[in-house]
Structure formats: structure tokens, C-alpha cells
Amino acid sequence: MKPNVLVIAGHDPSGGAGIHADIEAIHSLGGFAATLITGLTVQNSSNVQGFELVSEQLLQRQAEALLADMRFDAVKIGMTGSPGIIHFIADLLDRLPGVPVVLDPVLAAEAGGRLAADSVPDAMLRELLPRATLATPNLPEAQKLAGNEDLATCGTALCNAGCPAVLITGTHDDTPQVRNHLYTATGAQQWAWPRLPGSYHGSGCTLASACAALLAAGQPLEQAVEQAQAYVHQALRHAWQAGQGQLIPDRRRHD
Amino acid sequence: MKPNVLVIAGHDPSGGAGIHADIEAIHSLGGFAATLITGLTVQNSSNVQGFELVSEQLLQRQAEALLADMRFDAVKIGMTGSPGIIHFIADLLDRLPGVPVVLDPVLAAEAGGRLAADSVPDAMLRELLPRATLATPNLPEAQKLAGNEDLATCGTALCNAGCPAVLITGTHDDTPQVRNHLYTATGAQQWAWPRLPGSYHGSGCTLASACAALLAAGQPLEQAVEQAQAYVHQALRHAWQAGQGQLIPDRRRHD
Numbered sequence: 001m002k003p004n005v006l007v008i009a010g011h012d013p014s015g016g017a018g019i020h021a022d023i024e025a026i027h028s029l030g031g032f033a034a035t036l037i038t039g040l041t042v043q044n045s046s047n048v049q050g051f052e053l054v055s056e057q058l059l060q061r062q063a064e065a066l067l068a069d070m071r072f073d074a075v076k077i078g079m080t081g082s083p084g085i086i087h088f089i090a091d092l093l094d095r096l097p098g099v100p101v102v103l104d105p106v107l108a109a110e111a112g113g114r115l116a117a118d119s120v121p122d123a124m125l126r127e128l129l130p131r132a133t134l135a136t137p138n139l140p141e142a143q144k145l146a147g148n149e150d151l152a153t154c155g156t157a158l159c160n161a162g163c164p165a166v167l168i169t170g171t172h173d174d175t176p177q178v179r180n181h182l183y184t185a186t187g188a189q190q191w192a193w194p195r196l197p198g199s200y201h202g203s204g205c206t207l208a209s210a211c212a213a214l215l216a217a218g219q220p221l222e223q224a225v226e227q228a229q230a231y232v233h234q235a236l237r238h239a240w241q242a243g244q245g246q247l248i249p250d251r252r253r254h255d
Numbered sequence: 256m257k258p259n260v261l262v263i264a265g266h267d268p269s270g271g272a273g274i275h276a277d278i279e280a281i282h283s284l285g286g287f288a289a290t291l292i293t294g295l296t297v298q299n300s301s302n303v304q305g306f307e308l309v310s311e312q313l314l315q316r317q318a319e320a321l322l323a324d325m326r327f328d329a330v331k332i333g334m335t336g337s338p339g340i341i342h343f344i345a346d347l348l349d350r351l352p353g354v355p356v357v358l359d360p361v362l363a364a365e366a367g368g369r370l371a372a373d374s375v376p377d378a379m380l381r382e383l384l385p386r387a388t389l390a391t392p393n394l395p396e397a398q399k400l401a402g403n404e405d406l407a408t409c410g411t412a413l414c415n416a417g418c419p420a421v422l423i424t425g426t427h428d429d430t431p432q433v434r435n436h437l438y439t440a441t442g443a444q445q446w447a448w449p450r451l452p453g454s455y456h457g458s459g460c461t462l463a464s465a466c467a468a469l470l471a472a473g474q475p476l477e478q479a480v481e482q483a484q485a486y487v488h489q490a491l492r493h494a495w496q497a498g499q500g501q502l503i504p505d506r507r508r509h510d
């Protein structure tokens with residue numbers, strides 16, 4: 001048996017991000033991914049050119065087929081795209097009580113292309129943060145969600161929105177090291193990783209899915225968060241150039 | 256660097272078949288998968304309940320983004336769904352001269368649920384078989400495409416349709432062993448594998464993607480076909496019950 005992870009996220013045809021990243025990371029960490037695709041994007045390793053959302057009716061039919069068949073040990077949420085899909089996800093989470101939920105609040109691609117309507121942050125704060133076990137925003141996403149520039153204020157605000165643990169990643173910061181900060185009710189802790197040269201496609205998806213796979217396997221939260229970061233760091237160290245744009249993390253196990 | 260495989264196939268939310276199987280198999284065999292999703296299916300480990308095809312306009316935009324960015328070392332085609340999408344794929348293949356193409360002529364799911372319009376076999380024969388390097392139908396698919404019940408006649412007919420190598424798999428037969436037959440212009444050869452108990456979700460997708468990954472890595476055709484079968488046999492041997500229906504092949508490397 002392997003732990004089942006329900007992934008709710010977008011599809012990136014170029015294979016760097018979205019459910020490709022999720023499937024590869026969960027597969028490499030010993031789990032099994034089922035996926036509900038919220039949005040079909042047009043993108044390559046350079047950037048996102050557009051997207052079409054999947055209808056909530058189709059998502060609902062797919063979700064019913066999955067829930068009738070499988071038990072899930074964790075949920076990973078990536079691109080949501082619209083308040084309507086966020087509402088569908090919130091209802092679905094209410095049918096999975098006790099299952100850890102990792103929320104990667106995707107608002108844009110690593111290279112900046114938009115992946116969500118303007119009304120998404122409000123719906124996410126109201127409907128998803130209170131249902132998540134762990135949120136993994138990067139600093140710009142945390143600032144947008146919290147409406148504040150200050151890192152610690154963002155961490156506290158997102159915890160106060162109802163999410164017990166918030167990992168704010170420092171990839172988009174300009175510090176010499178990448179500093180990731182975990183905020184919980186009992187305080188904050190941080191990890192520092194060497195900042196690698198270059199730009200990576202799908203590192204945020206990979207991190208959130210790694211956290212979900214490790215929580216699904218029964219790891220305690222802080223241990224899962226630490227091991228997921230180590231896994232992503234290795235994937236970035238082994239990244240390669242599949243296209244002409246950003247590097248692609250190599251999500252096989254390297255340890 | 257890893258070889259890039261362009262996958263054109265359906266999406267199975269339950270993770271057993273479709274692009275999940277493709278991504279996992281290609282990832283495990285050292286390649287990298289980019290994917291164009293032709294159809295979003297409603298299914299679980301028991302069967303297919305329905306599907307919605309993706310518009311050719313969106314597929315075209317996605318294909319342009321990929322071709323502008325990446326070079327491909329092989330193409331794998333799975334679910335096509337409609338003559339319109341088959342025509343789109345044929346045009347796309349004409350823009351990738353010299354790239355090996357593996358065609359898994361998906362007409363139905365392993366458990367029998369339909370995945371293609373009635374007009375698909377004709378369009379496949381006319382537009383895809385002549386552009387493929389290797390086709391991997393199971394026996395019912397080969398019989399439907401060739402309009403004949405006899406195995407060897409099917410093999411010859413599909414080669415005559417313009418495909419230089421046709422591997423007809425015997426999973427759906429009732430022989431004590433699973434006998435897979437490869438037909439080429441120079442003759443036929445066969446492999447026999449122990450027939451494993453139980454029913455498997457996504458074994459056909461896994462086989463075709465394994466062939467594509469090995470061809471992308473530069474293996475000669477017969478060697479790729481043999482090694483892909485051995486890989487799938489191991490994946491089936493390690494299959495497990497993710498839901499309540501068919502077993503899921505474990506697509507990690509087991510050697």
C-alpha cells in the first residue's frame with residue numbers, strides 16, 4: 001500500500017509545474033497521486049501565456065468518482081483559478097475530515113504570468129486558509145494574501161486566518177540565502193538554504209507536494225516541512241534545461 | 256540532459272492510467288514528459304464514466320508554446336477521442352520529422368468504458384498509423400482497427416496501413432501466458448509473460464510510454480519493445496490496490 005494524495009491543481013503542458021510536478025514528487029516520495037485539474041494552462045519553460053478553467057460540473061463528477069473509490073491520506077491544493085472552484089474545493093475538503101491539507105496559494109507562475117482571477121485571494125483567505133493544515137505561499141503571495149509587506153506580520157495574519165502552520169518561502173526575496181519561515185501558534189522557525197543560480201519552473205508545486213506526500217506518510221508537520229525542503233533543494237541542485245527558459249527540477253530521489 | 260517525450264493523451268483523475276501513467280513511466284525510465292491533454296475523463300479504478308474532449312484551439316495554442324521552446328526525442332500518443340483531434344495530431348507530427356512516434360490506439364479503458372467516438376478507428380488508420388514508428392494495440396483494438404479477428408492478419412493489415420512495427424498485446428486474450436506479437440515488414444516475433452492474477456488499470460499506457468521513453472533514449476526498436484515489456488511486467492508484479500477496483504501498476508524501477 002502507498003499513501004494516496006488527492007491533488008487539486010493546474011496542468012502545465014511543458015511538464016515543469018502543476019500536476020506534473022505533483023505526480024513526480026509524490027511518486028518519488030513513495031505516495032500515489034490522484035488529480036483534479038482545475039485549469040489547463042498554455043505555457044512553456046519561459047512563462048504562462050494563458051489558461052482555461054475546467055467547469056465546476058466536471059470537477060464535481062470527477063470528485064464523486066474518486067471519493068466513491070479511494071481513501072485519501074492528504075490533499076494538496078495548487079492553482080485554483082476562480083472563487084467558484086475555491087468554493088467547490090472547500091465543500092470537498094469538508095467531506096474529508098481529519099485529512100491533512102497542504103495549500104500552495106498559487107496566484108502567478110514563477111516567471112510572473114497570472115494564474116488566478118483578482119477575486120481569488122479573498123476567496124482563498126475566507127474558504128481555504130481555515131481548512132488547510134499547512135499553507136506554503138512564497139513571499140509575494142503571502143504579502144498579497146495578508147495585505148502587508150512585513151514577513152512576520154504576514155505569517156501572523158495567515159495563521160490568524162485559520163491556518164495552523166504557514167511556511168513562507170524566500171525564493172523570490174533577494175537575500176544571499178533562501179530563508180524559509182514557518183509560522184505556527186507557538187512561534188516561528190526558519191531554515192536557510194544556499195541560493196542556487198538560475199530560475200526554476202515548478203519549485204513551489206514540488207515543495208507543496210513533497211509536504212503533502214510526507215504528511216500522508218504520517219510524518220509530523222515540522223519534520224515533513226524540513227524533509228520536503230531538503231528534497232526540493234536536491235531537485236533544484238540537479239535541475240536541467242529541458243527547454244529554453246527556466247530550469248526544471250529533477251524530482252527523482254538523489255539521496 | 257534527459258530525453259524529452261511529447262505525450263498526447265487523456266487524463267485519468269484516479270491516477271492509474273492516462274498522463275499519470277505516462278509521466279510516471281517516462282520519469283522512472285530517465286526521460287522527461289511534456290503533455291497535451293486531449294480529454295478529461297471521469298473515472299476511478301473501476302471504470303470510465305464519461306469524458307469531455309479539450310478544444311482543438313486550446314491544444315493548438317499549447318502545442319505552439321511547446322514547439323517554440325523544446326526539442327522532442329519521441330512522441331507518445333494515447334487517447335485521441337475524435338477525428339478532429341486526430342487531424343490536429345497528424346499536423347503536429349508532420350512538424351516533427353524523424354522523431355519516433357509510439358501510437359497506443361486507445362478506444363476503450365481496460366475495464367471496457369468507451370474513450371473514443373465511433374469514427375475514431377477510421378481516422379486513426381488513415382492519419383496516425385502511417386505517421387507512427389510503432390503501434391501498441393491490444394488484441395481487441397487491433398481487431399477493431401483491422402476489421403478482422405485473426406491475430407496475424409491484424410498484424411499484417413496494420414503494417415500495410417503504413418506503420419512499420421505493430422506490437423499486439425495479449426493481455427485481453429485468454430491464453431495461459433500473455434503473448435505479445437511484434438509484426439514488422441521482415442516478419443513476426445513474440446514474447447510470452449506469465450499471466451498475473453487480477454486486473455490492472457493503465458497497463459497499456461505504461462507500456463506505450465515505456466517504449467517511447469526508451470526510443471527517446473536512443474534504443475533500437477526491438478530492444479526498446481523488449482525492455483518496455485520487462486519494465487511493465489515488473490510494474491504489474493508490484494501493483495497494489497489504491498482504490499476498490501483494478502490494481503495500479505507500481506511504475507517505480509524495481510531492478
